[in-house]
Amino acid sequence: MMQKILDDVFLLTVPIPYDFGNVNCYLIKGKRGYTVVDTGDYTEEAIAVWQKVISEGLVVEKVVVTHAHTDHIGLAGWFQQQFNVPVWMAAKSYAELNKIRAQFINEKYFNPHALFLVRHGGPLFRKQDNRFHQYKSYQFDPDMVFDENEEIPLGDYSYNTIWTPGHSPDHFSFFNEKNQVLFVGDHILNSINPIVICNGEGDNPLKDYLQALEKLMQCQAKYVLPGHGEPIPDLMARIELMMSHYQKRWNQTYDAINEQGSTAFEVSQQVYGRNLSQERAGSAFYQTITNLTYLESLGQVKIAEKEGKIYFYQNS
Numbered sequence: 001m002m003q004k005i006l007d008d009v010f011l012l013t014v015p016i017p018y019d020f021g022n023v024n025c026y027l028i029k030g031k032r033g034y035t036v037v038d039t040g041d042y043t044e045e046a047i048a049v050w051q052k053v054i055s056e057g058l059v060v061e062k063v064v065v066t067h068a069h070t071d072h073i074g075l076a077g078w079f080q081q082q083f084n085v086p087v088w089m090a091a092k093s094y095a096e097l098n099k100i101r102a103q104f105i106n107e108k109y110f111n112p113h114a115l116f117l118v119r120h121g122g123p124l125f126r127k128q129d130n131r132f133h134q135y136k137s138y139q140f141d142p143d144m145v146f147d148e149n150e151e152i153p154l155g156d157y158s159y160n161t162i163w164t165p166g167h168s169p170d171h172f173s174f175f176n177e178k179n180q181v182l183f184v185g186d187h188i189l190n191s192i193n194p195i196v197i198c199n200g201e202g203d204n205p206l207k208d209y210l211q212a213l214e215k216l217m218q219c220q221a222k223y224v225l226p227g228h229g230e231p232i233p234d235l236m237a238r239i240e241l242m243m244s245h246y247q248k249r250w251n252q253t254y255d256a257i258n259e260q261g262s263t264a265f266e267v268s269q270q271v272y273g274r275n276l277s278q279e280r281a282g283s284a285f286y287q288t289i290t291n292l293t294y295l296e297s298l299g300q301v302k303i304a305e306k307e308g309k310i311y312f313y314q315n316s
């Protein structure tokens with residue numbers, strides 16, 4: 001089940017309980033065992049995959065995570081508690097984990113963005129009761145935290161920690177210059193543009209995302225290994241394609257705003273259609289808020305508030 005990617009890098013794809021199907025967990029071989037980059041969700045299916053490779057003799061030295069989304073950190077606590085494996089994460093991810101944990105205590109399983117989404121014209125999402133794995137994913141504390149632009153060991157090599165916010169505010173990529181290996185998490189995927197999530201008013205995550213993309217463009221990376229899907233064979237070509245896709249989306253988003261003003265939810269239905277699964281409609285809605293916020297920061301779109309809701313207008 002472990003697939004060899006490079007001499008010292010192996011891939012284990014672990015099922016996740018939603019859309020993408022799988023998350024890529026990388027295992028980097030070292031003298032003291034394997035460093036695991038990202039773990040999968042806290043689900044029985046994911047645990048079964050790990051248990052199998054561990055029963056076959058896999059020794060895990062430590063777990064390192066790219067960001068605090070459940071498909072990436074979900075089993076970090078499980079590794080720590082079951083096998084005494086130390087967990088490393090960015091200080092920013094630890095802060096994010098603490099924030100999410102506090103939300104679970106206050107309003108168990110409630111979407112913390114609910115009121116923000118209502119202000120953007122969306123429906124009031126009901127309390128979610130199917131998120132046990134999310135709750136479980138956050139029940140641990142890291143053994144080691146790192147900041148940006150530090151060197152951390154993955155296997156026997158040293159990797160630079162690059163802060164790449166956008167997909168999530170705490171997202172990190174890891175780069176080894178000598179071997180030209182870049183673990184890029186969910187910042188760049190090979191077949192789709194990853195969702196860039198706006199977490200609240202005042203956020204402009206797409207601006208952060210694009211700045212982080214520029215940082216990655218400085219990396220002379222030959223092996224670009226993402227959190228989902230296939231490796232990225234040509235980083236610059238992939239970024240170029242992503243940018244042309246964004247340009248198209250920004251145009252569609254701008255054109256979807258009507259003269260009386262539109263909420264982000266209306267724009268999202270116009271751009272992405274109305275017949276999406278709840279999950280995809282949710283992603284489309286988040287991405288539309290992100291795109292409109294970015295266009296507003298460029299001066300292409302204006303914002304006004306009416307009866308507690310946020311409306312966007314073309315700035316012609």
Ligand SMILES: [Zn+2]
Nearest residue numbers: 069071186227
């Ligand atoms: Zn992910």
